Amino acid sequence: MALAVSSKIYFVLLSFLFSFSATAQPYTNVTSGSLITANNANSTWESPSGEFAFGFQQIVPGAYLLAIWFNKIPERTIVWSANRDNLVGEGSKIQLFEDERFELSDPKGQQIWAATLSGVGVAYGAMLDTGNFVLVKNNSVVLWQSFDEPTDTLLPTQTLNQDGRLVSSFSKTNYSRGRFLFTLQSDGNLVSYTRNFPMDEMNFAYWATQTTGSGFKVVFNQAGYIFLVAKNGSVLNVLSSNADSTSQFYQRAILEYDGVLRHYVYPKSANSAGARVMAWSTMNFIPSNICMRIVERTGSGACGFNSFCSMGTDQIPKCECPIGYSFIDPNDRMSGCYPNFAPQNCDEEARETELFSITDMPNTDWPLSDYAHFQQVTEDWCRQVCLNDCFCAAVIYRDGNCWKKKYPLSNGIVDSSVEGKAMIKIRNNNGTTY
Numbered sequence: 001m002a003l004a005v006s007s008k009i010y011f012v013l014l015s016f017l018f019s020f021s022a023t024a025q026p027y028t029n030v031t032s033g034s035l036i037t038a039n040n041a042n043s044t045w046e047s048p049s050g051e052f053a054f055g056f057q058q059i060v061p062g063a064y065l066l067a068i069w070f071n072k073i074p075e076r077t078i079v080w081s082a083n084r085d086n087l088v089g090e091g092s093k094i095q096l097f098e099d100e101r102f103e104l105s106d107p108k109g110q111q112i113w114a115a116t117l118s119g120v121g122v123a124y125g126a127m128l129d130t131g132n133f134v135l136v137k138n139n140s141v142v143l144w145q146s147f148d149e150p151t152d153t154l155l156p157t158q159t160l161n162q163d164g165r166l167v168s169s170f171s172k173t174n175y176s177r178g179r180f181l182f183t184l185q186s187d188g189n190l191v192s193y194t195r196n197f198p199m200d201e202m203n204f205a206y207w208a209t210q211t212t213g214s215g216f217k218v219v220f221n222q223a224g225y226i227f228l229v230a231k232n233g234s235v236l237n238v239l240s241s242n243a244d245s246t247s248q249f250y251q252r253a254i255l256e257y258d259g260v261l262r263h264y265v266y267p268k269s270a271n272s273a274g275a276r277v278m279a280w281s282t283m284n285f286i287p288s289n290i291c292m293r294i295v296e297r298t299g300s301g302a303c304g305f306n307s308f309c310s311m312g313t314d315q316i317p318k319c320e321c322p323i324g325y326s327f328i329d330p331n332d333r334m335s336g337c338y339p340n341f342a343p344q345n346c347d348e349e350a351r352e353t354e355l356f357s358i359t360d361m362p363n364t365d366w367p368l369s370d371y372a373h374f375q376q377v378t379e380d381w382c383r384q385v386c387l388n389d390c391f392c393a394a395v396i397y398r399d400g401n402c403w404k405k406k407y408p409l410s411n412g413i414v415d416s417s418v419e420g421k422a423m424i425k426i427r428n429n430n431g432t433t434y
């Protein structure tokens with residue numbers, strides 16, 4: 001993803017850098033007293049073009065997310081939300097009050113979320129065509145904007161300032177805060193981390209621009225370029241460059257539930273699509289192979305415990321279970337895997353060694369967290385030492401080295417660059433004894 005910035009691109013970047021204004025467009029005014037109720041009437045505040053809408057999306061029956069979404073495509077893709085960790089019931093309301101509170105309350109009137117204004121004198125709110133919802137004063141001074149509080153997505157004309165962060169969703173369909181975050185740190189370094197779920201801490205950095213001392217803000221400009229700039233405006237790092245224009249394509253950058261930051265485009269009409277399909281397609285993504293990047297001392301790695309990660313030819317990381325294992329939640333492939341057989345008996349008299357066998361998994365590794373390591377041994381010796389040890393879940397064999405692994409297995413990876421193999425122990429016949 002290292003891109004040389006030609007002087008032509010550089011000019012495009014700079015000329016778009018300061019060319020947007022949140023107030024230069026017409027808008028539908030959300031005036032004092034305006035409200036939307038969460039129910040199946042689907043009322044919304046739309047931007048003048050109708051491309052974005054603000055309102056409630058029903059996520060599961062009876063549970064709503066206050067959100068902004070792309071409103072003209074069938075996918076209704078959500079770009080911002082207020083209450084991702086706290087869905088609200090039918091009858092909840094978002095209202096702009098006379099006293100300038102902009103508040104989401106549940107059917108009992110309890111406040112669930114409220115905008116924190118930077119001053120007083122709200123004249124109206126507006127859903128802009130950029131996808132930004134703003135609360136402004138009479139003189140158009142912005143007192144609050146959704147662009148300042150991103151969830152997992154950045155849109156063209158949006159910036160991410162120091163201390164700004166994107167937190168991935170838990171899964172494709174569950175919008176609550178999940179396992180990864182992407183942040184422009186106050187020291188200027190732009191970093192992707194695993195999140196110490198369910199706590200809101202960073203665990204392991206798996207991608208960074210190495211711009212400590214110089215990174216100032218991330219800009220997603222009108223031309224569809226995403227880059228990190230220094231305070232003096234010079235481009236430090238190009239995250240994505242794009243040949244598709246924002247007038248012809250909807251665009252977004254999202255830190256997805258799998259930890260990958262992807263820049264997507266979607267043709268605004270079949271006429272403008274060119275070679276592209278009428279769907280979200282990926283322009284660029286970071287990092288290039290997340291499976292290889294995450295090797296953390298604590299935590300499960302890019303996939304869940306006891307699973308392994310592989311990069312598909314479609315460039316999407318896949319989490320899979322070893323043979324003899326099943327997903328803990330079949331609907332969430334990052335939930336990890338459990339052995340669908342009873343563990344080996346540790347009793348000296350009934351070791352059951354003959355009831356287990358070892359299955360080879362070429363180019364597979366579960367790095368870190370070994371509990372025993374032997375050198376200058378044969379593969380067969382390594383296999384036997386695991387079969388004879390009731391604690392042993394798997395062994396890694398490489399160049400005469402044998403590493404014993406116990407549960408849960410973490411940082412699982414299968415990749416052609418991984419040398420050696422994993423050998424996993426499974427019960428031969430799980431039905432007879434249990």
Ligand SMILES: *[C@@H]1O[C@H](CO)[C@@H](O)[C@H](O)[C@H]1NC(C)=O
Nearest residue numbers: 026027028029123124137138
């Ligand atoms: C929105 O409110 C502002 C300030 O009151 C006013 O100038 C503008 O004409 C209003 N726009 C619409 C579309 O009602």
Ligand SMILES: *[C@@H]1O[C@H](CO)[C@@H](O)[C@H](O)[C@H]1NC(C)=O
Nearest residue numbers: 039040041042043057058076
């Ligand atoms: C609201 O949206 C839902 C789901 O898209 C649809 O089934 C329902 O008919 C809509 N209701 C109204 C009143 O438009």
Ligand SMILES: *[C@@H]1O[C@H](CO)[C@@H](O)[C@H](O)[C@H]1NC(C)=O
Nearest residue numbers: 120121122123124137138139
């Ligand atoms: C906005 O301006 C109008 C006309 O100048 C004035 O009547 C109104 O009180 C102002 N509203 C606020 C909230 O300042």
Ligand SMILES: *[C@@H]1O[C@H](CO)[C@@H](O)[C@H](O)[C@H]1NC(C)=O
Nearest residue numbers: 059060063087170174175176
């Ligand atoms: C989403 O995932 C979180 C974290 O596991 C869970 O607490 C929450 O109940 C899930 N929400 C829905 C709507 O399934």
Ligand SMILES: *[C@@H]1O[C@H](CO)[C@@H](O)[C@H](O)[C@H]1NC(C)=O
Nearest residue numbers: 213214215230231232233234
């Ligand atoms: C702008 O800032 C960067 C990083 O701090 C620095 O490397 C570069 O020399 C500066 N450029 C100019 C023209 O001052």
Ligand SMILES: *[C@@H]1O[C@H](CO)[C@@H](O)[C@H](O)[C@H]1NC(C)=O
Nearest residue numbers: 324340341426427428430431
């Ligand atoms: C164990 O038995 C279950 C049910 O018969 C089967 O689905 C599973 O694949 C078996 N596991 C192994 C390791 O053979």
